[in-house]
Amino acid sequence: MPSGAPAMSAERAEELSKQFKAIADPNRLRLVSLISSSADNEACVCDLTEPLNLGQPTVSHHLKVLVDAGILHREKRGVWAYFSIVPGALDSLAGVLTEAR
Amino acid sequence: MPSGAPAMSAERAEELSKQFKAIADPNRLRLVSLISSSADNEACVCDLTEPLNLGQPTVSHHLKVLVDAGILHREKRGVWAYFSIVPGALDSLAGVLTEAR
DNA sequence: CCCATGCATTGACAATCATCGATGTATTTC
DNA sequence: GAAATACATCGATGATTGTCAATGCATGGG
16 A cells, blocks of 8 residues: 555565465466366376476475465375365465555 | 366466566565555665665665566656556566466 | 385485675766 | 765675485385
């Protein structure tokens, strides 16, 4: 808000930075997009390796970054690990941007 | 959209990544916040150095990153350089996040 | 049991980045 | 025009990061 709300604290900026850093990578952006556009809104690592043209350890690493940031949810079923988007996580981040116009 | 829109292309991801990287730094988040919460929705470098507790070259560097990403606008008036938020830039980024639920 | 499969972790390496001091440049003032 | 001010640029350095090959760890099938 113009001259309404006070400026962001250093601590808050540090928090938000971690979430924005998580999605500020082209491959991680594509991961989120691939998951959200998949049939059941979830995907396993084996489904994500080929479209990104990346190795399995690299994809696994990126997914971990997104999970640690609270953006993705990880659920293990059998041998597979299914990843889905945490409800409201992206909307929360979007809110930060629209509020600071 | 769940199973509606196609997934994000590599090129589009690269574009968006640059903008998200620009705001994915704690000090740059505070810069945007400071500018948007200032009286006239603009600020010069000298106003931003002290609240961030950073040197002038460092602040100048961060502002350049934000300008190059199309998030901030730079206007020189006299000896001062005034920075303001490009209208709609943050809303555009926010839209990317809300659409990919 | 043993093997195959899916995924996570480790270690290493190159690339990128945030920060700073020193310096350059343009503008105003005297 | 000389000095001062506000800002940009350069070069360097330490830290972070993306990627991969190799390895470890569970789970399910025979």
